[in-house]
Amino acid sequence: MKILVLGSGGREHALVWKLSHSPEVDKIFCIPGNAGISSLAHCVEIKDTERILNFVKENKIDITLVGPEAPLVNGIVDKFEKENLKIFGPNKEAAMIEGSKVFAKLFMEKHGIPTANFRVFESPNAAEKYFLSTDFPIVIKADGLAAGKGAFVVKNRDEAFEVIDKVMRQKLFGDSGDRIIVERFLKGREVSALAFCDGKSIVPMVSSMDYKKAYDSDLGPNTGGMGAIAPAPHYTKDIASITIRNIFLNVIEGLQREGISYKGVLYAGLMITENGPKVLEFNCRFGDPETQVILPLLKTDLSHVVQAVIEGELAHCPVEWFDSVSLCVVAVSQGYPLKYRKGFKILGLNEIDDDVMIFHAGTKRTDQGIVTNGGRVLSVCATDSHFSKARARVYRSLKKIRFEGMRYRKDIGANLSDSSSEFHRSVEVTP
Ligand SMILES: Nc1ncnc2c1ncn2[C@@H]1O[C@H](COP(=O)(O)OP(=O)(O)O)[C@@H](O)[C@H]1O
Numbered sequence: 001m002k003i004l005v006l007g008s009g010g011r012e013h014a015l016v017w018k019l020s021h022s023p024e025v026d027k028i029f030c031i032p033g034n035a036g037i038s039s040l041a042h043c044v045e046i047k048d049t050e051r052i053l054n055f056v057k058e059n060k061i062d063i064t065l066v067g068p069e070a071p072l073v074n075g076i077v078d079k080f081e082k083e084n085l086k087i088f089g090p091n092k093e094a095a096m097i098e099g100s101k102v103f104a105k106l107f108m109e110k111h112g113i114p115t116a117n118f119r120v121f122e123s124p125n126a127a128e129k130y131f132l133s134t135d136f137p138i139v140i141k142a143d144g145l146a147a148g149k150g151a152f153v154v155k156n157r158d159e160a161f162e163v164i165d166k167v168m169r170q171k172l173f174g175d176s177g178d179r180i181i182v183e184r185f186l187k188g189r190e191v192s193a194l195a196f197c198d199g200k201s202i203v204p205m206v207s208s209m210d211y212k213k214a215y216d217s218d219l220g221p222n223t224g225g226m227g228a229i230a231p232a233p234h235y236t237k238d239i240a241s242i243t244i245r246n247i248f249l250n251v252i253e254g255l256q257r258e259g260i261s262y263k264g265v266l267y268a269g270l271m272i273t274e275n276g277p278k279v280l281e282f283n284c285r286f287g288d289p290e291t292q293v294i295l296p297l298l299k300t301d302l303s304h305v306v307q308a309v310i311e312g313e314l315a316h317c318p319v320e321w322f323d324s325v326s327l328c329v330v331a332v333s334q335g336y337p338l339k340y341r342k343g344f345k346i347l348g349l350n351e352i353d354d355d356v357m358i359f360h361a362g363t364k365r366t367d368q369g370i371v372t373n374g375g376r377v378l379s380v381c382a383t384d385s386h387f388s389k390a391r392a393r394v395y396r397s398l399k400k401i402r403f404e405g406m407r408y409r410k411d412i413g414a415n416l417s418d419s420s421s422e423f424h425r426s427v428e429v430t431p
């Protein structure tokens with residue numbers, strides 16, 4: 001079988017790595033990929049969807065897997081399906097669950113899915129008027145895609161006015177800020193709960209948690225993710241079963257009722273509050289860096305799961321997980337998430353032990369060797385029976401890797417308990 005993966009991050013490297021273990025996968029392509037991916041897959045630089053379609057036909061690629069959200073929200077799946085080409089991911093309508101936070105919130109309200117109370121505003125004046133009478137803190141979110149930068153926790157009225165100015169007047173995120181959500185601030189601990197969906201059934205993945213803040217002790221600005229662990233110890237069996245029933249099954253059923261079939265990965269960003277799990281947002285794809293900790297725990301051949309999702313056969317595809325824990329730390333360029341420079345040579349990659357995985361993100365192969373090519377450069381990951389052991393191996397390996405301005409958080413997975421009592425099973429939804 002020939003598989004194409006779209007994307008260039010650590011998530012895509014982890015996907016390609018996992019697929020490369022499948023006896024049924026003969027060849028992997030990646031568009032555009034990165035230096036790490038290029039040692040496992042044939043990487044090609046193609047931007048335009050029509051040309052990607054032609055590439056798939058010319059190379060007789062059996063299945064295409066989409067990593068990032070933007071192509072899904074822009075309808076790449078619909079274009080492939082129109083040409084009878086197999087692709088893993090939700091179609092344009094279904095991807096709205098991530099593409100529009102207004103759609104997602106109204107959908108949750110309509111189908112009784114637990115989430116923070118909210119208001120939608122289409123004009124900056126109306127939002128500002130609302131801030132005169134509301135309590136703080138609140139969370140303001142741009143409606144459309146904003147590369148993970150469109151949500152603001154604001155502590156007072158002045159901050160709220162500033163955000164409205166940036167998002168709705170100066171259009172920091174373009175059209176994505178035409179409408180905004182203002183929602184109640186929820187207290188609790190976050191979990192990333194992902195599931196495979198084939199339109200009828202869901203199979204929960206092992207839970208995970210990412211570390212969003214740039215600096216240790218969760219200080220500094222938000223980033224794309226500085227590290228992750230799986231499973232999340234605070235995602236207990238009870239919380240997992242509430243999440244599956246009240247969130248995942250409700251979403252799939254609700255979408256079915258609206259005539260939308262959801263296929264691919266559904267990612268629920270959750271806040272575990274004292275009143276149970278509540279949805280912060282949905283993503284319509286694998287998370288990054290969550291995928292780098294989830295896939296090493298997947299025992300089953302990923303190509304089997306991917307095919308089962310596409311064929312609508314997930315209920316008949318046993319999905320098994322290793323009973324271990326997994327941890328990953330992201331090394332970033334100096335200055336990230338703000339301004340940073342690229343092109344620094346990465347040293348020490350050959351000195352890493354075999355029981356540690358390096359998933360590349362912003363890296364590029366040049367005549368001088370592998371150089372940095374982004375803010376998040378690479379992630380170092382390990383699985384073990386205990387977080388403390390995985391953590392020790394990851395941090396030992398990080399000491400061997402060097403590039404100018406390299407920085408990483410020192411507290412990923414610190415002080416975690418090793419309980420992992422959750423369960424994973426296929427759940428059928430009767431239409
Ligand atoms: N209602 C909320 N209460 C508390 N924190 C929130 C709330 N909504 C979002 N956040 C915080 O902001 C982060 C980003 O919000 P999210 O809805 O996931 O948007 P995005 O990932 O698109 O930026 C969350 O991971 C969480 O830390």
Ligand SMILES: [Mg+2]
Nearest residue numbers: 148269280281
């Ligand atoms: Mg998020």
